Amino acid sequence: MTGPQGQPVFLRLGPPPEEPNQFVTEGAPQSYSPEVRARLELDAKEIIGRYPDKRSALLPLLHLVQSEDSYLTPAGLEFCGEQLGLTGAEVAAVASFYTMYRRGPTGDYLVGVCTNTLCAVMGGDAIFETLVNHLGVRNDETTPDGKITLQHVECNAACDFAPVVMVNWEFFDNQTPESARELVDSLRSGEPAEPTRGAPLCPFRETSRILAGLPDERPEQDRGGAGEATLAGLRVAKELGMEAPPVPGGQS
Numbered sequence: 283m284t285g286p287q288g289q290p291v292f293l294r295l296g297p298p299p300e301e302p303n304q305f306v307t308e309g310a311p312q313s314y315s316p317e318v319r320a321r322l323e324l325d326a327k328e329i330i331g332r333y334p335d336k337r338s339a340l341l342p343l344l345h346l347v348q349s350e351d352s353y354l355t356p357a358g359l360e361f362c363g364e365q366l367g368l369t370g371a372e373v374a375a376v377a378s379f380y381t382m383y384r385r386g387p388t389g390d391y392l393v394g395v396c397t398n399t400l401c402a403v404m405g406g407d408a409i410f411e412t413l414v415n416h417l418g419v420r421n422d423e424t425t426p427d428g429k430i431t432l433q434h435v436e437c438n439a440a441c442d443f444a445p446v447v448m449v450n451w452e453f454f455d456n457q458t459p460e461s462a463r464e465l466v467d468s469l470r471s472g473e474p475a476e477p478t479r480g481a482p483l484c485p486f487r488e489t490s491r492i493l494a495g496l497p498d499e500r501p502e503q504d505r506g507g508a509g510e511a512t513l514a515g516l517r518v519a520k521e522l523g524m525e526a527p528p529v530p531g532g533q534s
């Protein structure tokens with residue numbers, strides 16, 4: 283290509299390898315073996331069959347391939363595109379928008395420390411710093427034993443239990459630097475602590491299968507829901523006989 287004065291202009295195509303957060307992780311699989319592919323196709327067929335328009339199955343399919351590799355790889359992205367009749371650009375555009383899709387190898391437990399405003403002022407920043415020092419890894423890095431990937435996470439809509447830590451997307455409420463340190467130690471020792479709310483933990487790849495919509499075989503998988511802090515306002519409103527004002531126009 284040439285510029286306005288006819289001078290050559292260098293255009294690099296594709297993602298710059300030095301730029302973080304691209305799907306260019308070194309060593310990532312570029313394709314699946316026939317056995318893996320056949321297994322994934324069976325799962326994909328079941329998932330796609332739930333949608334009237336198959337392209338709507340992209341989000342669960344991304345979780346499915348993440349359950350295979352622990353992150354999104356060229357092999358996984360290509361598989362999703364093939365199954366759904368989407369271009370690589372369409373798949374990557376969706377995959378790169380959502381933070382639950384990982385860009386690099388993920389440990390058995392993805393430990394997300396909320397450092398958004400409320401959690402940060404309630405101690406989230408101190409928890410994150412404690413875990414960085416305790417585990418010897420920084421944001422988005424995995425411990426050498428492959429057990430824990432540490433991550434900053436944005437608000438998880440659990441501000442009334444701040445500061446919160448999420449492990450494989452299950453809540454550990456009202457954490458402190460000490461309790462978070464004990465939590466990661468228990469994860470590494472193979473005796474994971476119970477989430478404050480939600481079902482017992484399972485490894486990240488299994489969590490990804492559940493998020494893909496495949497059967498959740500954990501005991502008490504429907505445990506959880508709103509906790510006391512979330513419902514406190516409602517309880518007080520009921521005690522005081524408070525009601526919402528009528529909606530203009532008379533509709534309830």
Ligand code: FES
Pocket residue numbers: 396397398399400401402436437438439440441444445446
């Ligand atoms: S700020 Fe942490 S859950 Fe909302």
